[in-house]
Amino acid sequence: MKKRKVGILLFDYVDILDFAGPAEVLSLTANNKAEQTLTLYKKHLLPTRPFKVFTISETGLEMKTHSGIKVQPDYSIDESPKLDILIIPGGPLRAVQSMAKNQKIIEWIGKHKSIEYICSVCTGAYILGETGLLNGKKATTHHLALKLLQDKYPEIQVLSDRKVVQDGNIISSGGVSSGINMALYIVEQILGESTAERTAKTIEFTK
Known part of the structure; x- marks a missing residue:
């Protein structure tokens, strides 16, 4: 089976769980039960795993998250490998508004x-909304940002009653921890329900 390359976009003041949750889920997903068991014992991830996860930022330079913890991205957007899956996490309002105004980032996402x-976690939907890719589509975001997203991007059909929303090839999720639900949803779509359930059990997460 093809190994999917998953790029997670980082930016200053990003929420850690928004990107760490999906990264952990997809990195720890294995093709079968035997590989899943080995993953729990080995220091290094197996080369056969179905997802290769890495982080990307505009410059590739070290940045500070919303909680103040520093993170070193793997690549800049100019150096990033070709992606199969792109994840856009969220953060505080001022941080996502700043990213939405960053034309280089918006154009890069649009490509x-x-x-x-293409996936958004929490308020990452605000950044994705700026690209126009959500126009005419259903999406969700953090419960405190639902009205903000709808008012700013009226062509999006913003849903408040679902944690994960897929419309075409775009998946959005509503809340900080929802990136875990979203990543498990991706695992289920690509590898099946049993693999998603096994992965959820590995991280002790109730879907």
């Missing part, structure tokens, strides 16, 4: 419109 999945 990925035809990949397998």
